[in-house]
Amino acid sequence: MRAGVLALQGDFAAHLRALPAGAVEVRTAAEVDALDLLVLPGGESTAMLKLLEGSGIEEAVRRLVARGGAVFGTCAGAILLAKDVTNPAQRSWGLVDVGIERNAFGRQVDSFEAVLEPDYAAVFIRAPRFRRLGAGVEVLATWRGEPVFVRQGRVFAATFHPEWTDDRRVHALVVAAATPVGAAT
Ligand code: GLN
Numbered sequence: 169m170r171a172g173v174l175a176l177q178g179d180f181a182a183h184l185r186a187l188p189a190g191a192v193e194v195r196t197a198a199e200v201d202a203l204d205l206l207v208l209p210g211g212e213s214t215a216m217l218k219l220l221e222g223s224g225i226e227e228a229v230r231r232l233v234a235r236g237g238a239v240f241g242t243c244a245g246a247i248l249l250a251k252d253v254t255n256p257a258q259r260s261w262g263l264v265d266v267g268i269e270r271n272a273f274g275r276q277v278d279s280f281e282a283v284l285e286p287d288y289a290a291v292f293i294r295a296p297r298f299r300r301l302g303a304g305v306e307v308l309a310t311w312r313g314e315p316v317f318v319r320q321g322r323v324f325a326a327t328f329h330p331e332w333t334d335d336r337r338v339h340a341l342v343v344a345a346a347t348p349v350g351a352a353t
Pocket of ligand 1: 211244245247271295296
């Protein structure tokens with residue numbers, strides 16, 4: 169199983185430490201085409217979109233999903249994957265049928281740690297919140313009753329950062345759901 173982390177911006181190094189050995193940093197569409205699982209890290213989604221422009225990576229991520237591969241976006245990565253983005257609005261890939269609001273805890277809440285249901289450890293950093301879930305979206309974890317980790321098929325999105333905790337179960341769940349699918353041709 170070939171796992172990679174998009175390494176253009178944000179906290180990709182923490183994800184690499186949380187993934188099984190052998191996971192790689194990826195910066196090109198060709199590198200995405202060689203993966204079975206791509207992680208989109210937290211960071212700043214507007215900056216990521218700018219860096220992604222013209223790279224062909226968005227198209228490579230669509231190919232990855234089409235050939236049965238898995239994608240996991242955390243925080244800014246979840247914002248890239250969502251269908252609708254607000255506060256402020258920006259374009260996104262629509263690979264998970266959710267509406268997401270950026271920086272949704274307000275300016276005064278920079279970051280906090282929480283225990284989810286089930287009992288995953290989570291860190292929220294200038295976190296977004298899911299505001300709408302489409303019918304095909306499954307909730308995998310909640311915080312105070314609201315969804316914070318969801319999947320639609322093999323596309324996973326979390327509004328928190330599992331990579332900043334010692335709890336590896338969220339990554340393990342995503343890795344277990346990803347299977348070798350072969351490279352894009
Ligand atoms: N607030 C950031 C954004 O809107 C996301 C924060 C994060 O990834 N920790 O892109």
